[in-house]
Amino acid sequence: MQCRLSPAEVAGDALASVRMIASAAAAAAGPPLYHSPLYDRHVGLGAKMADFGGWEMPIEYPDGGVLKEHAAVRQAVGIFDVSHLGKGVVRGRGARDFVNATLTNDLARIAPGQAQYTLCCDDATGGVVDDLIAYLRSDDEVFLVPNAANTAGVLRRLTAAAPAGVEVANLHRSLGVLAVQGPRSAEVLERLGLPTGHDYMSFVSSDWGGEQVIVCRSGYTGEHGYELLPHWDSTGRLWDALLAAAAPLGGRPAGLGARDTLRTEMGYPLHGQDLSLDITPVQARSGWAVGWDKPRFWGRDALVAERERGAARLLWGLAALDRGIPRPHMVVTAAAGEQAGEPVGEVTSGTFSPTLRKGIGLALLRRGVEPGAEVRIDVRGRPSTLRVVRPPFVPASTR
Amino acid sequence: MYPDDVKYTPQHEWARPHGETVRIGITAYAQEALGDIVYASLPAVGTDVTAGASIGELESTKTWSDVYAPVSGRIVAVNDALDAQPELLNSDPYGDGWIAEVEPAEAGGLDQLLDAEQYRQLVETER
Structure with a gap:
């Protein structure tokens, strides 16, 4: 047997399911990989680990595997550690207007307490720097969740463009992210006393045992689900409680391998493969996430021109x-x-x-x-x- | 993990005497590295194979791998169950997940292969 990786996996954005090659690649790459707050728990469970955008994350768990973990999410519930996702905040007077003049989607479409899928495009070419979720807290605060590998780049562009009084902060390792996905996800959260009744793509701040957890009705699987943002140091405790609540419902921990098969079944694009600096939102048919009527956003001129002539x-x-x-x-x-x-x-x-x-x-x-x-x-x-x-x-x- | 009633290749196949033939498959380490196997493309009965040459391909959700013949000879049986149940390669790689049976071209082919301890050391090095 000779395992072979597809080119995308060699490029490193990969769900390299082959441990010997993943570990060799990790050893060859210079800087050490970041660890999620759950790293010791994943290793303890015997998860197969690999590099995701500079983070060593679980691909699949020993009693699971992609097929079982995928099925759990479609039929019951799966719990994902996605703490490698970036977190950032833009705050200060006019933060919302600033974000609306840079990222593609129109924040006027949502109210405080709601989140939206949006894109950060290169101003000159319209190519996609990253796709991300923007959480609108108020006129003066927008919370962002970019992809792990692109977080620094997105925040650097925003920082460079921010007007006086607007601050951009990187919270990558201040908060964890856990995704609870599947038809029984609400039951899991109810067992923990967390809120479940809010609308799709809205979020609430909740108190869980004296600690703040943001609960968003969102996900990357196509199922009813939630993405939870606890403080970094309480992520482990929340993970333990979620797994304990999910197990009797047929739930299980799910790795990033299943996350990829689940999102592909939905046709959700993955940055680095289906979106990139060389691929525009018009080409990716992501124009629904562009506020075409806005006077300004990065890449507007290039994208409007491409839309008019046809991709x-x-x-x-x-x-x-x-x-x-x-x-x-x-x-x-x-x-x-x-x-x-x-x-x-x-x-x-x-x-x-x-x-x-x-x-x-x-x-x-x-x-x-x-x-x-x-x-x-x-x-x-x-x-x-x-x-x-x-x-x-x-x-x-x-x- | 490393049964000692089979011999091993450095490419993570195993071979076990089975009457007049040699039954072959992939090791537990190989199936773990591949992840959930969803398709098995196997040689046809009657095919002549050469030790070290590819005789088929296994594809998992995220990757794929060639399967190499541990010994030279002729394929005299293939595990047809793998067509409908490729997961047998994951759940029972040394048993119901066997891949094919080879009628060896010459005696002694198995002697060239690794024993369980040698294979264990190889895997520990790769990890």
């Missing part, structure tokens, strides 16, 4: 019609017509869908290749046929 390529879903599994960077070719055999795009994410029991993926495809079309990939010498589809692959039940 040269668009992000669509691929569903295998045979036993092929698309993997990042595979070339997509036309299956029929005049262009048969010609390259029409590239796979950006791909995996086996545990729910559908077949290969699925996301791909940037040349304009004109539309849902319904059949395309091909080469799976290590074997041709595989897939259908272009509009995600999600599995219906979402977030609300």
Whole structure:
């Protein structure tokens, strides 16, 4: 047996499920990896660990595995440690207006106590620096959760642009993040006395045993779920309580391997694969997260122009019609017509869908290749046929 | 983890005498490294194989791996159960998750392979 990693995994943003290669890569990379406040607990559970944006995080747990952990989230509940996610705050007089003049989505669409998915784009090119969640606390405070690897970059751009009186602070290691996801997630929180009844994409601050926990109705799985932000030092205690409450409900700890198969079934993009500095929100069909009517946001000129002329390529879903599994960077070719055999795009994410029991993926495809079309990939010498589809692959039940 | 009734390859296959043939599979360490295996592409019965050459491929949710023949010879049986239940490779790699049976081309092929202690040391080094 010789394990091989797909190019995306070699690039390091990976769910490298192969421990020997992950540990070799970690040893070869210079700076030490950051640890979540739950690191000792993961190691104690025997989790397979790997580098996620500079953080050594659990991929899967020994009694679980991607398939079992995925199924627990779809059918019961899974508890994820996502403390590697960045945390930052923009505060001071006019903080909301400042964020609204930089990030793409329109904060006028939400009220204090609500959160929104938004993008930080490069002002010149419109390429995506990061996708993140913005929590609107008040006119003078916006809390941000960027991706681990992009946190410093996003906060640096905001700091450089912030007007006098607006401060940008990095809270990466001040708060933990735990995601409780699945149809029984509310029951888990109820057992801890945490609030559950608020709307999708809204958050409340709650007292849990004398400690503050922010409870947001959000997630990256497509299920009804919550993302909890406790203080760094109380994250372990909260994790223990959540696991104890979830176990009798069929819940289990879930790693970032299952998180990736769950988000791929929803067609949610992952920065570093489906979004990047070379991919714009127009190409990624993320225009719904752009406040087009706003007078200013980073990348506005480039993105408005691209939207008007039409993007040269668009992000669509691929569903295998045979036993092929698309993997990042595979070339997509036309299956029929005049262009048969010609390259029409590239796979950006791909995996086996545990729910559908077949290969699925996301791909940037040349304009004109539309849902319904059949395309091909080469799976290590074997041709595989897939259908272009509009995600999600599995219906979402977030609300 | 390292049963001593089988011999091992450095590529994490095992081989065990099975009557006149040699039954082969992947080790517990290999299945753990791959994660949940979802497809097994196996050779056809009657295929001639060479020790060290690829005879098939296993694909998991996030990665894949070639499977190499531990000994040279002819494939005389494959574990058809893996088609519907590839998870047997994870749950019982030395038993119901066997991959194929090879009729060895020559005697003594197994003697070239690692014993349990040698293989254990190899895995400890890789970890």
